[in-house]
Amino acid sequence: MMWFFYALVSALFLGFYDIFKKYSVNNNAVLPVLLFSTLTSALFFIPILILSRFDIITQGHLVHIPSINTYSHLLISGKAIIVLTSWIFSFFALKHLPITIVAPIRATGPLWTLVGAIILFNEQLSSLQWLGIIVTLLFFFLFSTTGKLEGLSFKTNKWLWFAILGTLAGTASGLFDKYLIRNIDRMAVQSWFSIYQAIIMIPVVGILWWPKRKKLTPFTFRWSIPLVGLFLVIADFAYFYALNNPDSLISIISALRRGSVLIAFGLGAFLFRENNIKHKAIYLAGILFGIALLVAGSY
Secondary structure: OHHHHHHHHHHHHHHHHHHHHHHHHOOOOHHHHHHHHHHHHHHHHHHHHHHHHOOOOOOOOOOOOOOOOHHHHHHHHHHHHHHHHHHHHHHHHHHHOOHHHHHHHHHOHHHHHHHHHHHHHOOOOOHHHHHHHHHHHHHHHHHHHHHHHOOOOOOOOHHHHHHHHHHHHHHHHHHHHHHHHHHOOHHHHHHHHHHHHHHHHHHHHHHHOHHHOOOOOOOOOOOHHHHHHHHHHHHHHHHHHHHHOOOOOHHHHHHHHHOHHHHHHHHHHHHOOOOOHHHHHHHHHHHHHHHHHHHHOOO
16 A cells, blocks of 8 residues: 555645645746646656666666667656646636645546546446535535625636646546556656656747847746746656555545645635635545545545
């Protein structure tokens, strides 16, 4: 059950990763923040990649990165595009919304993973899973009423939809991960995925932000930006290590990783002095209870 422990470690670092994201994008240009955080992740793996190529880090070592074929590179670059899509939506949502709004929306990820599994793999739901879906959607609806207390409505606020689109893209990445890790070495996936993200973000920033930078929110480099990349590397390392275990269960791992919202919600409410915390906490607890029912219904 070591994969269970690594899933918890991943959730812990993801929680702090979300806090660093929120601090980094507050009153700051989003795309450069994303670029420098992805560069941090890429720079972490490049020395390991070189050392592995020259067999200084030998095969069988925990962080050895093996060579992979062109098809594997294409699959990983596809994952990088999906994840960057999720991050762009999520980073913009975090910039414009309270973290105590974004975190519960992100917590619904396992629900959409299950829906994706139904559509893609024709999975049949148990009665407990149906109950979990109903509970999750009910508390998600109630949670949306809290947003209205802060002047946020799904009808008029595009950033709420950005949070949802970011969550859905993240769900697509999660469904893809299980296939990747079963067919490609986990270190190859994580390292090349990080490198491809940075490569893709350079022209994105150059085309979308740089020419208009004087008219948009200015960019300020903050100490938290490289920590976004670093904490994600650690969280993903633990995640892929857990997923690589043949006995691991993607539904359990996905749900445990959503536990990161407890850290993001709790610390975010304290650090950023956000409003309506009691109501949001109750509805977040309901969403997480629904997710727990979904997981329990899988067995």
